[in-house]
Amino acid sequence: MNDLTQCVLTPEVPTEGFDPLGVGVHRASTIVFKDAAAYASRGDRGHEGYSYGLYGTPTTRTLEAKLTSLEGGVWTFLAPSGQAANALAVLPFLAAGDHILIADTSYPPMRDLAETDLRRLGVEVDFFKPKSPDDVASKIRTTTKIVWCESPGSSTMEIMDLPRIAAIAHEHGALVGVDNTWATPLNFKPLKHGADIVTEALTKFVSGHSDVLMGSITIKDMALLKPIRSLIGRMGIGVSPDDTSLVLRGFETFGVRLRHSERVALAFARKIERHPLVKQVLHPALESSSEHALWKRDFLGSSGVFSILFKKEAIAYIPAALDTLKVFAIGASWGGTRSLAAPMSIDGFRSATSWSGPDVILRLSVGLEDENELWADIEGLLASLEAGVNGTSSGDEHPAVGRG
Numbered sequence: 001m002n003d004l005t006q007c008v009l010t011p012e013v014p015t016e017g018f019d020p021l022g023v024g025v026h027r028a029s030t031i032v033f034k035d036a037a038a039y040a041s042r043g044d045r046g047h048e049g050y051s052y053g054l055y056g057t058p059t060t061r062t063l064e065a066k067l068t069s070l071e072g073g074v075w076t077f078l079a080p081s082g083q084a085a086n087a088l089a090v091l092p093f094l095a096a097g098d099h100i101l102i103a104d105t106s107y108p109p110m111r112d113l114a115e116t117d118l119r120r121l122g123v124e125v126d127f128f129k130p131k132s133p134d135d136v137a138s139k140i141r142t143t144t145k146i147v148w149c150e151s152p153g154s155s156t157m158e159i160m161d162l163p164r165i166a167a168i169a170h171e172h173g174a175l176v177g178v179d180n181t182w183a184t185p186l187n188f189k190p191l192k193h194g195a196d197i198v199t200e201a202l203t204k205f206v207s208g209h210s211d212v213l214m215g216s217i218t219i220k221d222m223a224l225l226k227p228i229r230s231l232i233g234r235m236g237i238g239v240s241p242d243d244t245s246l247v248l249r250g251f252e253t254f255g256v257r258l259r260h261s262e263r264v265a266l267a268f269a270r271k272i273e274r275h276p277l278v279k280q281v282l283h284p285a286l287e288s289s290s291e292h293a294l295w296k297r298d299f300l301g302s303s304g305v306f307s308i309l310f311k312k313e314a315i316a317y318i319p320a321a322l323d324t325l326k327v328f329a330i331g332a333s334w335g336g337t338r339s340l341a342a343p344m345s346i347d348g349f350r351s352a353t354s355w356s357g358p359d360v361i362l363r364l365s366v367g368l369e370d371e372n373e374l375w376a377d378i379e380g381l382l383a384s385l386e387a388g389v390n391g392t393s394s395g396d397e398h399p400a401v402g403r404g
């Protein structure tokens with residue numbers, strides 16, 4: 001063979017006896033076929049076969065298989081982010097004139113998608129009170145195609161009675177989708193509690209290192225496969241095998257990371273809730289949570305992220321208190337190795353429920369740093385709030401702390 005041709009062609013090397021623990025990174029757009037007949041009939045390979053890089057490689061299939069098994073579903077699709085997974089979970093099932101019911105406490109970009117794009121396309125959008133299956137029953141219509149849930153709710157942590165909501169939705173022929181990012185497939189199995197579709201932001205705990213974005217959609221019934229798969233194809237949305245391999249690597253330590261973070265987060269939540277400047281800690285595993293019993297009934301564990309509501313007099317001092325943090329970094333997202341603090345705004349993201357709490361709540365995500373050093377950081381933050389409220393702050397609690 002001519003040298004130039006040899007440069008292009010890939011020689012076959014033996015793979016027998018090569019049994020690595022890691023998953024290979026298979027980069028592919030083109031997949032070749034052994035003859036013209038195989039190429040002509042490539043459409044018959046179905047969702048499990050390989051026909052084009054967009055529709056999967058052994059790398060993406062490995063991650064999909066892991067998720068399908070943990071969620072108790074029949075198939076999983078990967079998407080370039082958690083929000084992309086949410087969008088691709090609802091779009092295939094909606095047309096002009098249809099209706100979607102969305103939990104009022106859903107991840108804000110999901111609200112935005114509904115209010116901006118779904119409405120523009122002629123879909124009718126309603127939001128329901130997450131704690132009220134009766135509100136779902138009163139708002140559901142014959143045209144409702146999807147009831148979209150997220151339990152607990154983003155930032156404010158309301159637990160939904162998914163079995164009851166799913167029963168109402170199914171009675172009316174609507175699908176039930178759940179964004180399960182907080183609990184992850186280790187701590188809640190929405191498909192076993194009535195959901196038809198579950199999405200995860202793998203960006204958070206599953207990948208776990210704050211360096212990759214990915215999402216997943218797992219379905220309970222093969223009837224849902226074609227609508228989602230074909231829309232993903234028409235929109236040309238896929239994930240890179242390199243990103244997938246990062247998620248697969250993080251997946252191996254996901255269980256121990258989550259168990260650690262949820263234990264430390266709950267211990268912190270219990271201590272923080274006793275502080276005089278704290279109005280409430282929003283964490284469903286706390287006995288003080290009004291949905292604790294519901295959480296205990298359906299969930300297998302909690303998560304590493306929770307929110308703090310401070311008393312009114314402390315709120316003005318939150319920004320200065322955040323600047324005292326030395327180990328926690330300030331930033332969005334969560335579920336990584338690094339602990340994060342993020343002041344979150346709730347007003348403007350609720351329409352079916354009235355949010356009576358302060359507009360700024362503090363969300364903490366507990367990572368893997370030394371537990372005592374993290375707690376010292378929280379004590380420093382609380383002390384800074386006290387100093388602000390008592391008028392004893394010396395004004396030097398703004399050290400220029402470097403954060404990554």
Ligand SMILES: *Cc1c(COP(=O)(O)O)cnc(C)c1O
Nearest residue numbers: 081082083107181201203213214
């Ligand atoms: C972060 C998050 C998402 C979106 O994940 P991205 O990968 O950042 O798009 C979706 N739902 C919930 C509940 C989240 O916390």
